[in-house]
Amino acid sequence: MRNPLDLPALEAAVENVHRAGVPGLFAEVRAGDRVWRGAAGVADVATGRPVTADMRHRVGSITKTFTAAAVLQLAEAGRIGLDAPIGRYLPKLVPGERGDAITVRMLINHTSGLAEYLPYAYPSLKAFPVVADTRPDSLDDLRFTRFDPVELVGLGVAAPSVGVPGGAPGVYSNTNYLLLGLLLEQVTGTTAEQYITRNVIERAGLRDTELPTGPYVDGPHSQMYEAWFGMIDPPRDYSVYDMSWTGLAGSLISTVADLNRFYRLLLAGEIVSPSSLAQMRHTGPVVSHAGTTIDYGLGLYPMEEPGQVTFWGNGGTVWGAGTLAMIRADGERQMAVAVNTQRWNRLDSSGKPQPHPIDEALADLYRVAMYGRPAR
Secondary structure, three states: OOOOOOHHHHHHHHHHHHHHOOOEEEEEEEEOOEEEEEEEEEOOOOOOOEOOOOOEEEOHHHHHHHHHHHHHHHHHOOOOOOOOEHHHHOOOOOOHHHHHHOEHHHHHOOOOOOOOOHHHHOHHHOOOOOHHHOOOHHHHHOOOOOOOHHHHHHHHHHOOOOOOOOOOOEEOOHHHHHHHHHHHHHHHOOOHHHHHHHHHHOOOOOOOOEOOOOOOOOOOEOOOEEOOOOOOOOOEEOOOOOHHHOHHHHOOEEOHHHHHHHHHHHHOOOOOOHHHHHHHOOOEEEEOOOOOEEEEOOOOEEEOOOOOOOEEEEEEEEOOEEEEEEEEOOOOEEEEEEEOEEOOOOEOOOOOEOOOHHHHHHHHHHHHHHHOOOOO
């Protein structure tokens, strides 16, 4: 097998991420029929409880792949038109000309021009994505707040547009995926969480994956430490948190094994049809929350290095937790990596996040996992 699993290199790479400053991380890497699972560090900095590779974790925007898959299933059944205007389904939420101009596809690929609701829902983040002018106070103030997705969508729709519908580049906005959740409810007559659970999560045979209804993570899990660019020092645990603030855009709980299974089945055409999968992999430029331009499809994006094969998947962050799951197009190699801290980069005098040893250590782990070798 080309680039087989290098178990000592994987163990060393995971340990190096921990030594670089991540309290704890865990991963599963697959190459053909071979599987490696590993972990390094602690799940609780106060008690020293170790992380383990089977822990459940908040996986953030990886949720978007699940939501997109559910919408595409309904499109295959003729119940949703990907190029139909969202105003046809939800005229009160996106009224008038905007509702006529924004299609379902534009919501999935972030080209709707709808603004991000987050800085309007979290007052201390009102300057987001200009992080130097934000404060993390709202993260504590709103820990147990139960947000209504209709109200959050209203904040995003009422905010100034960030682009014209269908324009390039698109702008990443969680408002789009909350709208998709409400679309699922409108079309199916059930909650979006119930529909995705039955038709995506259970269809994939995922045993440790769920869309939570409360603030707790059931089962073995790590604490989740948020630093907010050095403004929370020491980083604070946000593992207990009401996830209605992100809902169908980022609330999913899963394990690295479940994520690898899901993406393996998705890329094999077993969650959506091959033609739908091809549409998911059709990308365009989108400006991320970090201000960088990425290629983004329908709930999927590619990850590659020059001269190397392309991997497909998604990544996600919530308060204190981050995850990345990627699979090679032929399904023969994949990884899922979870870390229990976020936004570790401090800001320089101009307000830009500074490089941190964690960044380089994670990049090396990804190279070992995806290509079987670290950076030269």
